[in-house]
Structure formats: C-alpha cells, structure tokens
Amino acid sequence: MIDNTITNKAKILVVDDTPASLKLLTDILKGEGYEVRSAISGELALNAATSNPPDLILLDIRMPEMDGFEVCRRLKSTAETMDVPVIFVTAATETDEKVRGFELGAVDYVTKPYQRDELLSRVHAHLELHQLRHHLAEVVDERTAQLKESEKKLKNNLLDSVALLAAVVEMRDPYTAGHQRRVAEIAVAIGNALQLPETQVEGLRLAGLIHDVGKIRVPAEILSKPGLLSEIEFKIIKEHAQNGFDLLKTFDYPWPIAQIVLQHHERLDGSGYPQALKGDQMLLEAKIIAVADVLEAMMSHRPYRASLGIDAALKEIEVGKGRLYAPDVVDVCVKLFREQGFSFSS
Numbered sequence: 614m615i616d617n618t619i620t621n622k623a624k625i626l627v628v629d630d631t632p633a634s635l636k637l638l639t640d641i642l643k644g645e646g647y648e649v650r651s652a653i654s655g656e657l658a659l660n661a662a663t664s665n666p667p668d669l670i671l672l673d674i675r676m677p678e679m680d681g682f683e684v685c686r687r688l689k690s691t692a693e694t695m696d697v698p699v700i701f702v703t704a705a706t707e708t709d710e711k712v713r714g715f716e717l718g719a720v721d722y723v724t725k726p727y728q729r730d731e732l733l734s735r736v737h738a739h740l741e742l743h744q745l746r747h748h749l750a751e752v753v754d755e756r757t758a759q760l761k762e763s764e765k766k767l768k769n770n771l772l773d774s775v776a777l778l779a780a781v782v783e784m785r786d787p788y789t790a791g792h793q794r795r796v797a798e799i800a801v802a803i804g805n806a807l808q809l810p811e812t813q814v815e816g817l818r819l820a821g822l823i824h825d826v827g828k829i830r831v832p833a834e835i836l837s838k839p840g841l842l843s844e845i846e847f848k849i850i851k852e853h854a855q856n857g858f859d860l861l862k863t864f865d866y867p868w869p870i871a872q873i874v875l876q877h878h879e880r881l882d883g884s885g886y887p888q889a890l891k892g893d894q895m896l897l898e899a900k901i902i903a904v905a906d907v908l909e910a911m912m913s914h915r916p917y918r919a920s921l922g923i924d925a926a927l928k929e930i931e932v933g934k935g936r937l938y939a940p941d942v943v944d945v946c947v948k949l950f951r952e953q954g955f956s957f958s959s
C-alpha cells in the first residue's frame with residue numbers, strides 16, 4: 614500500500630480511447646482515494662484539462678484522430694495546463710516513441726500491460742514532485758516579494774539620508790542652497806541623453822545631490838564670504854572634494870558615490886583637483902557632474918556676483934570641451950539647453 618497522505622486529494626485525468634482500459638485505470642486510481650476524471654479522446658481530454666486543470670494526466674499514445682503526442686504538445690503550449698505532469702500509458706515499447714514523449718514534455722512512461730503497484734508508485738512519485746515544485750515556486754515568490762519590500766525600504770532610507778546630508782550642507786551655505794539639487798537634475802538629464810542604464814543614472818542623481826557634502830568641514834565664514842577668496846581660503850574650499858570622499862567612503866552604496874564626489878573637480882587635462890587625474894582615469898559620472906556643476910554655478914547668483922547667464926555658462930563648457938570637459942558630455946548638455954529646452958523642476 615502506498616502512502617497517499619500527501620497526494621490522496623489529487624485530481625487525475627485519465628485519457629484512453631479504449632473504454633475497458635479507461636475503466637481499469639480509473640478504478641485503480643479511485644481505489645487509492647484519488648479524484649479521477651476520464652476522457653475517451655484527445656479532444657475531450659484537452660477540453661477537460663483546460664477547463665479544470667488536474668494535478669496529473671495519464672495519457673494513452675495511440676488514439677484515433679488526435680494521438681497522445683499531439684494532446685501532450687497542446688497541453689504543454691497552453692498556459693493553464695503547461696505545468697501539469699503528463700505520464701504516457703502505452704503498449705509501445707519503442708525507444709523512439711519514449712524519447713519523443715519526453716521531448717514533448719512528458720515526465721514518465723508506463724508500459725501496458727502495467728503492474729498496478731508500479732503504476733501507483735509512479736503516479737504518487739510524480740504528484741509529490743509536482744507538489745514540491747509548486748510549493749518551492751510559492752516559497753520563492755514569497756521570498757522575492759519580501760526581498761523587494763526590504764529593498765524598497767533600504768532605498769527609501771538611503772534617499773532620506775542623502776536628502777538629509779544635502780540639507781545639512783545647504784543650511785550652512787545658503788548661497789549655494791539648491792545648487793546640489795540642480796546639479797543632480799542636469800546630471801540626470803545628461804545621463805539619460807547618453808542612454809546610460811537606469812541604475813547608473815540613479816547613482817548619478819544621488820552623487821549629484823551630495824557632491825559638495827565635504828563643504829561641511831569648510832568654515833561658514835569662508836562659504837558665505839561676499840567677495841573674492843584669498844589663496845588660503847580657496848585652498849580650504851578645494852579640500853571639500855577629499856573631505857566628501859572621506860565622509861562617504863565607509864557607506865556601502867551600490868554606486869561609487871564616494872569616488873564620484875572625490876573626482877567632481879578633476880579635469881580631462883589633469884588640471885583639476887585633488888588628484889590631478891587625467892581623462893581616462895576619471896569616472897564617467899564624475900565627468901558628467903563636473904560639467905553640470907560648472908554650468909549650474911555660472912548660471913546662479915553668488916554673493917560676489919550676479920548670474921553670468923546660461924549663454925556664458927554654455928560657452929564656458931564649449932570652450933573647455935575636449936581639454937577640460939568630456940566632449941560627449943558637453944555635446945549632449947549643450948543640446949539639452951539649446952535645443953531641448955531643459956528646465957529645472959522648480
């Protein structure tokens with residue numbers, strides 16, 4: 614006697630064109646507590662299976678009109694029935710036929726005349742396997758949903774912390790309030806125009822939002838000084854790139870945010886700071902933020918001067934194209950402002 618505790622409520626569809634065979638199979642399975650439906654042709658079998666998918670199908674191969682292979686092929690190409698395990702029951706002992714059946718997606722064969730216990734063992738084993746697979750798929754779905762939820766929470770936390778960092782810097786430096794947000798907006802528009810992957814653009818946005826976070830270590834008097842800076846003051850301001858990197862390097866962001874922040878004042882020809890990197894040593898994101906930063910700074914009012922205007926700002930990056938700023942970045946940026954009417958969100 615087979616232990617049917619796991620599978621005894623299972624629904625089985627039995628398909629055979631010979632009434633006697635159909636009855637025999639049905640009786641054996643019903644005797645084991647299975648819920649059995651029977652179909653005397655391929656066509657009827659397909660109707661029964663799609664309208665109320667069973668947990669397993671026992672399928673005769675040699676039938677008139679539509680043979681078992683065709684029934685199996687159709688079952689496997691129909692959404693409702695493609696996962697239902699099919700066991701062929703046939704007089705055929707030819708290897709070719711068996712191979713063909715497996716290729717069509719059958720899970721097993723029972724050869725007539727079959728032994729009752731062997732038949733039941735196979736049925737039971739495949740039902741159990743099917744249920745385990747089904748259960749596994751449910752567990753995977755559940756875990757995936759949980760992971761997505763916690764990923765969303767983590768991302769929100771990350772965005773909150775970035776927004777907080779940005780707000781803290783701008784609180785101490787009211788003249789550049791909004792600068793980081795606008796740089797982030799330009800950088801994102803450039804990233805999208807360059808058709809960078811969505812996740813890379815997301816990193817670009819976050820890096821833009823906190824690229825001047827290192828200014829937190831610059832004395833407020835220097836940041837808000839109305840007038841030109843002395844050499845020493847300028848030197849202190851320049852330290853913000855390295856300071857930003859030092860602050861961010863321990864955070865485990867999924868993007869190289871700290872490196873981008875470190876490099877945002879580097880220039881292609883090595884004239885930038887703090888490492889005097891050359892073009893190919895710079896991250897693409899840093900090249901993008903460098904352009905967005907210069908452009909936004911020139912467009913905005915400063916304590917010591919009025920806005921220089923968008924035309925002068927675009928001219929500056931065009932003049933520096935290839936020498937200071939990455940040519941492709943400059944090209945899409947100029948296009949954004951001159952042809953595509955880029956504007957800030959507020």
Ligand SMILES: [Fe+2]
Binds near residue numbers: 824825853878906
């Ligand atoms: Fe900066």
